[in-house]
Amino acid sequence: MKKSTEKKTKKQPNTKGRTYRNRVIMILSLVLAIVVTTMFVQEFILCNADHNAERIRGFYLEEENTIDVVAIGSSEVYCGFAPGLNYKEYGFTSYPYATEGSTARNFKTMFDEVRRTQDPKLIIIEINGAIYGNTNFDKDVNLRRVIDNIPMSKSKSEMIETEIEPDKRIEYYMPLIKYHGGWDNMGNSIGWSISMIQDKLRGYNMLKGIKTYSTYYDMSEKVIPSTDRSMKLKRPLFKKSHEALLEFLKYLKSEGVSKDRILFVRFPHVTTERNLTRYQRGNTIASIIRDNGFRFVSFEPDDPEINLDPEKDFYNIEHMNINGQQKFTRYLGKYLQTHYGITPTKLTEEQKEEWDKTIPYYDAYVKYCVEMLDDDSPPQEIGENYFTMREIKKYLDT
Amino acid sequence: MSYTSIKFLIFVTITVLVYFLFPKKFKEYKWTVLLVASYVFYIFAGIQYIGFILFTTTSTFLGALWMDKMSRSSKNYLKEHKGDLSRDEKKKYKERTKRNKKLVLALILVLNFGVLAFLKYAKVLFMGGVGDLLVVLGISFYTFQSMGYLIDIYRDTVPAQRNYFKFALFVSFFPQIVQGPIGIYSSLAEQLYQPHDFDYDRFRHGFMLILWGLVKKMAIADNAYIAIRSVTDHYQAYGGTTLLFTVVLYAFQLYMDFSGGIDISRGVAQIFGIDMMENFRRPYFSKDISEYWRRWHISLGNWFKTYLFYPLAMSNAFLTVSKNIKKSKFGSTAAGAHIAKVLPTSFASFVVFFMVGVWHGANWKYVAFGVYNGAIIMLAVLMKPVFEAILKKLHINPDCAPYKGFRIIRTFILILVGYVFDVAPSFEESMMTFRLIFTDQNLKVGWGEISELGLSKYALIYLAICVVFIFIVSVIQERHATTTIRSLLDKKPAIIRWGAVYLAIMVILIFGVYGSGFNAADFVYAQF
Numbered sequence: 001m002k003k004s005t006e007k008k009t010k011k012q013p014n015t016k017g018r019t020y021r022n023r024v025i026m027i028l029s030l031v032l033a034i035v036v037t038t039m040f041v042q043e044f045i046l047c048n049a050d051h052n053a054e055r056i057r058g059f060y061l062e063e064e065n066t067i068d069v070v071a072i073g074s075s076e077v078y079c080g081f082a083p084g085l086n087y088k089e090y091g092f093t094s095y096p097y098a099t100e101g102s103t104a105r106n107f108k109t110m111f112d113e114v115r116r117t118q119d120p121k122l123i124i125i126e127i128n129g130a131i132y133g134n135t136n137f138d139k140d141v142n143l144r145r146v147i148d149n150i151p152m153s154k155s156k157s158e159m160i161e162t163e164i165e166p167d168k169r170i171e172y173y174m175p176l177i178k179y180h181g182g183w184d185n186m187g188n189s190i191g192w193s194i195s196m197i198q199d200k201l202r203g204y205n206m207l208k209g210i211k212t213y214s215t216y217y218d219m220s221e222k223v224i225p226s227t228d229r230s231m232k233l234k235r236p237l238f239k240k241s242h243e244a245l246l247e248f249l250k251y252l253k254s255e256g257v258s259k260d261r262i263l264f265v266r267f268p269h270v271t272t273e274r275n276l277t278r279y280q281r282g283n284t285i286a287s288i289i290r291d292n293g294f295r296f297v298s299f300e301p302d303d304p305e306i307n308l309d310p311e312k313d314f315y316n317i318e319h320m321n322i323n324g325q326q327k328f329t330r331y332l333g334k335y336l337q338t339h340y341g342i343t344p345t346k347l348t349e350e351q352k353e354e355w356d357k358t359i360p361y362y363d364a365y366v367k368y369c370v371e372m373l374d375d376d377s378p379p380q381e382i383g384e385n386y387f388t389m390r391e392i393k394k395y396l397d398t
Numbered sequence: 399m400s401y402t403s404i405k406f407l408i409f410v411t412i413t414v415l416v417y418f419l420f421p422k423k424f425k426e427y428k429w430t431v432l433l434v435a436s437y438v439f440y441i442f443a444g445i446q447y448i449g450f451i452l453f454t455t456t457s458t459f460l461g462a463l464w465m466d467k468m469s470r471s472s473k474n475y476l477k478e479h480k481g482d483l484s485r486d487e488k489k490k491y492k493e494r495t496k497r498n499k500k501l502v503l504a505l506i507l508v509l510n511f512g513v514l515a516f517l518k519y520a521k522v523l524f525m526g527g528v529g530d531l532l533v534v535l536g537i538s539f540y541t542f543q544s545m546g547y548l549i550d551i552y553r554d555t556v557p558a559q560r561n562y563f564k565f566a567l568f569v570s571f572f573p574q575i576v577q578g579p580i581g582i583y584s585s586l587a588e589q590l591y592q593p594h595d596f597d598y599d600r601f602r603h604g605f606m607l608i609l610w611g612l613v614k615k616m617a618i619a620d621n622a623y624i625a626i627r628s629v630t631d632h633y634q635a636y637g638g639t640t641l642l643f644t645v646v647l648y649a650f651q652l653y654m655d656f657s658g659g660i661d662i663s664r665g666v667a668q669i670f671g672i673d674m675m676e677n678f679r680r681p682y683f684s685k686d687i688s689e690y691w692r693r694w695h696i697s698l699g700n701w702f703k704t705y706l707f708y709p710l711a712m713s714n715a716f717l718t719v720s721k722n723i724k725k726s727k728f729g730s731t732a733a734g735a736h737i738a739k740v741l742p743t744s745f746a747s748f749v750v751f752f753m754v755g756v757w758h759g760a761n762w763k764y765v766a767f768g769v770y771n772g773a774i775i776m777l778a779v780l781m782k783p784v785f786e787a788i789l790k791k792l793h794i795n796p797d798c799a800p801y802k803g804f805r806i807i808r809t810f811i812l813i814l815v816g817y818v819f820d821v822a823p824s825f826e827e828s829m830m831t832f833r834l835i836f837t838d839q840n841l842k843v844g845w846g847e848i849s850e851l852g853l854s855k856y857a858l859i860y861l862a863i864c865v866v867f868i869f870i871v872s873v874i875q876e877r878h879a880t881t882t883i884r885s886l887l888d889k890k891p892a893i894i895r896w897g898a899v900y901l902a903i904m905v906i907l908i909f910g911v912y913g914s915g916f917n918a919a920d921f922v923y924a925q926f
Contacts, residue, residue, distance in 0.1 A: 030896050177913040184856035
């Protein structure tokens with residue numbers, strides 16, 4: 001009897017130790033499971049998945065220092081600048097690091113992010129973000145489309161700390177707090193979520209962030225030719241745009257950025273009475289940029305070499321459609337080669353294989369878009385969405 | 399600092415760490431951690447409230463000591479003069495002591511309930527002339543709790559607390575300050591002062607209860623509140639079908655909100671080794687309104703029962719009325735005898751529920767709510783023989799399952815009628831709601847309106863799933879009334895136990911209402 005009690009007493013510490021160990025293991029497993037699930041849900045499911053997210057995250061999947069030209073800006077950029085076509089025609093790699101409605105206050109972060117991950121021969125900055133009115137600056141969403149999709153970095157953190165009110169910062173570091181309420185509206189984003197997961201698994205995206213709408217500009221307004229006297233006028237910028245632009249130019253100078261490696265541009269638009277003031281603000285921006293010693297090229301004036309037809313090459317006055325995208329990309333690519341001597345970076349076999357794949361996918365994308373353009377079906381957003389890609393893939397071998 | 403905020407989570411974590419890491423040498427002072435935490439919590443809620451809670455604490459503490467001194471002096475005097483005093487003299491002396499104690503009790507009660515009443519009703523009584531008054535956090539709950547203690551002292555059922563700071567902890571204990579449960583001194587105080595050691599199982603159970611409360615509040619109640627708020631913000635714009643839907647949804651939302659909050663409170667207290675009383679016992683399974691009030695906000699019901707109902711029912715006035723009926727001609731009939739027997743209790747119930755209604759707020763709709771509940775209970779007691787006779791005539795066995803089911807549904811409908819007063823912004827609008835519910839039913843129009851209440855089709859489906867889930871959980875709880883779901887889970891394999899915790903956390907993270915995109919509701923009962 002005594003022996004058995006002693007035995008029990010001796011065994012107790014072991015049992016206790018085992019119990020503690022099991023508890024610790026269970027608690028750690030629980031924490032790990034929660035962290036992993038939360039991160040997955042935050043990263044791919046409840047993250048406001050859309051073409052912006054797919055594009056910006058896709059940029060970070062590109063291997064370091066493999067992109068020759070990066071174009072920063074807003075929607076004009078991913079509608080009019082096609083990396084697949086650049087690579088096919090001129091052999092250099094490129095990427096549109098752009099989001100819908102992106103304002104000039106995003107310029108610095110986007111520029112820093114590009115330089116942090118790539119060493120492009122040229123960074124193009126489309127100036128639309130500096131034309132916007134003050135209200136665009138106040139819209140949280142214009143900031144979030146960029147910030148939410150940037151991996152944690154110094155520039156991301158700086159942007160959050162300087163642009164966001166203290167009590168809201170946590171939602172930028174942990175976007176799930178903001179987006180978890182969208183669980184009942186995932187029907188619209190599920191295609192983008194799947195695509196982002198596929199991109200992540202594959203290690204790159206196929207269309208490099210381009211997007212278009214399958215329609216033509218309806219020509220409901222009178223187009224103002226670039227020879228018109230009004231097109232020479234300048235109009236003051238909105239306060240916030242002006243400040244953000246000046247701040248960015250000052251930053252570029254303070255960083256000693258080589259003027260040969262940065263180019264400010266204005267992508268082609270259709271100019272009508274409605275957006276004439278925007279054109280005129282573009283003129284003001286051109287002056288400001290040149291006065292600060294940087295180069296600026298406007299592709300807005302009608303140029304027979306680009307040969308854009310407002311009726312056939314735009315889906316609205318602000319954006320080119322697939323026809324315009326091809327014409328302008330070809331023109332811009334050649335322009336960059338001629339004026340900036342952009343030559344292809346030497347890629348490894350693996351990297352080359354990745355970029356080679358973008359060519360048939362871009363071709364299939366063009367075929368699909370062209371067919372959709374002339375189809376009677378309602379205008380459709382076409383980008384690297386899983387469901388759209390299923391349709392695009394059907395054109396791969398034709 | 400809301401119970402559902404990250405701040406509160408951090409606050410509780412720090413308090414737990416300080417409490418359990420408190421030096422063993424000074425363990426008899428462990429309760430000071432809870433006191434400091436409670437006052438920090440209260441100051442976080444607003445420094446301007448602190449005067450009110452200090453006033454209640456101090457006045458009650460001193461009043462209790464004063465009455466206790468009277469009782470002890472009286473006892474000592476009677477002991478010392480045991481042989482000197484006649485029976486009548488002793489009786490008179492006791493009565494004088496009681497009268498003096500009563501005066502002190504009345505003074506403190508009037509002062510404290512006066513402050514409460516002033517803050518609740520002054521604006522209405524003085525036609526808004528006093529401006530916006532403070533909504534003092536938890537004032538109802540700590541006032542009721544303190545006054546309960548004071549009455550207990552008056553009745554000599556508990557010894558007076560001689561340590562002011564210990565008493566301050568009893569009044570301000572942070573997990574219960576916002577919305578109860580209203581603690582009873584005899585069962586709560588000692589637990590607060592004991593130096594509890596860390597207990598893993600208690601911690602785990604407390605944590606699980608907090609999680610369950612958060613699921614109910616954040617992932618269920620606050621989602622339902624989105625639709626309810628849409629209706630109450632534009633109350634006149636909706637038809638009968640939508641209003642009926644809102645009242646049903648409100649029944650669910652209120653239960654999830656209030657019981658969720660209480661679960662969080664009880665869970666936090668449990669981590670510290672303190673068992674707070676249960677405040678809900680599946681109230682919608684009640685078979686009559688009296689039972690409902692024994693299952694809903696149990697601590698408030700207990701308070702009213704102990705400190706208002708019994709004194710009223712046993713009061714000379716009520717007993718005299720009962721005796722007079724018994725002696726009358728009517729009293730010699732069967733009905734008369736029954737009424738004479740139950741009138742004191744039924745009328746006391748009516749008064750209690752009238753007071754419950756008044757307590758809810760300065761609005762006629764709350765008075766109507768109280769009168770409605772009181773009237774139903776009073777009628778049910780008075781008419782009991784009639785109902786029994788009808789059952790007998792219809793050959794219905796009152797213990798059979800279908801009849802029990804019928805009673806549950808009937809009671810739930812009666813509860814819903816009461817909730818109309820709660821949902822409607824005013825008494826007039828509650829009357830309008832009744833009219834529209836009966837005269838304006840149109841499913842197509844109703845569905846159109848419901849689908850625009852801020853909840854998507856999927857969110858409505860989610861809430862419907864929640865209703866079914868809560869129903870299943872409630873049935874399990876009802877069948878295992880002596881234990882808890884947590885204890886039942888303890889018997890399951892680890893993967894199920896930990897899986898449940900994982901699931902609860904993920905449900906809160908994904909379906910919970912939080913962040914700046916939402917305007918999450920405060921706890922409904924925090925406003926009372």
